[in-house]
Amino acid sequence: GAGVSQSPRYKVAKRGQDVALRCDPISGHVSLFWYQQALGQGPEFLTYFQNEAQLDKSGLPSDRFFAERPEGSVSTLKIQRTQQEDSAVYLCASSFDRGGETQYFGPGTRLLVL
Amino acid sequence: GDSVTQMEGPVTLSEEAFLTINCTYTATGYPSLFWYVQYPGEGLQLLLKATKADDKGSNKGFEATYRKETTSFHLEKGSVQVSDSAVYFCALTAQGGSEKLVFGKGTKLTVNP
Numbered sequence: 001g002a003g004v005s006q007s008p009r010y011k012v013a014k015r016g017q018d019v020a021l022r023c024d025p026i027s028g029h030v031s032l033f034w035y036q037q038a039l040g041q042g043p044e045f046l047t048y049f050q051n052e053a054q055l056d057k058s059g060l061p062s063d064r065f066f067a068e069r070p071e072g073s074v075s076t077l078k079i080q081r082t083q084q085e086d087s088a089v090y091l092c093a094s095s096f097d098r099g100g101e102t103q104y105f106g107p108g109t110r111l112l113v114l
Numbered sequence: 115g116d117s118v119t120q121m122e123g124p125v126t127l128s129e130e131a132f133l134t135i136n137c138t139y140t141a142t143g144y145p146s147l148f149w150y151v152q153y154p155g156e157g158l159q160l161l162l163k164a165t166k167a168d169d170k171g172s173n174k175g176f177e178a179t180y181r182k183e184t185t186s187f188h189l190e191k192g193s194v195q196v197s198d199s200a201v202y203f204c205a206l207t208a209q210g211g212s213e214k215l216v217f218g219k220g221t222k223l224t225v226n227p
Binding site: 004033035042045091093095103104106107 | 118150156157158159160203205213214215216217219220
């Protein structure tokens with residue numbers, strides 16, 4: 001595809017439910033990032049993959065958050081037992097080279113936990 | 115840790131006015147610096163970047179110069195248009211570290227006709 005795509009675009013979950021958010025990076029991009037953007041704030045880093053290897057997961061807020069990229073392309077961010085404070089926009093970005101200099105962002109998934 | 119501080123908004127200007135959005139950073143070494151823009155209803159887009167001291171990034175009439183001595187990367191445009199209305203984010207990636215972007219909180223710009 002022409003850009004990074006994410007699905008679903010909107011997700012409403014009841015507190016305690018598990019959710020899975022999908023990211024399709026630009027074809028051939030080595031690096032993939034997940035960010036969380038709270039309302040009125042800048043994005044905050046969650047985790048980073050280089051191909052299928054998860055090289056940095058220091059931003060994941062708790063062990064309820066889990067991300068994978070098993071074949072080095074599509075990635076899934078899973079949140080278990082969602083809480084109200086998980087409500088945010090989840091952004092995925094990819095970049096072509098290992099340097100990760102220019103990251104291209106998807107439109108985001110807006111998650112609302114009730 | 116690394117951080118970015120940018121001027122708080124919102125900023126409201128008339129068309130053709132001069133724009134400055136201040137951005138300062140805290141980081142060890144020589145980070146790469148970026149401005150991203152988020153237009154209403156759209157995803158984040160890279161506006162410009164600079165990877166070493168004294169470099170000037172420019173795009174669509176916007177400019178920013180990497181100032182190591184003042185740890186700043188202020189965004190400027192000489193004459194804004196209504197279509198420039200958006201949220202602007204200053205960001206950095208640390209030298210030699212993880213590739214993650216560290217963002218400021220964003221500045222909302224509204225340009226009136």
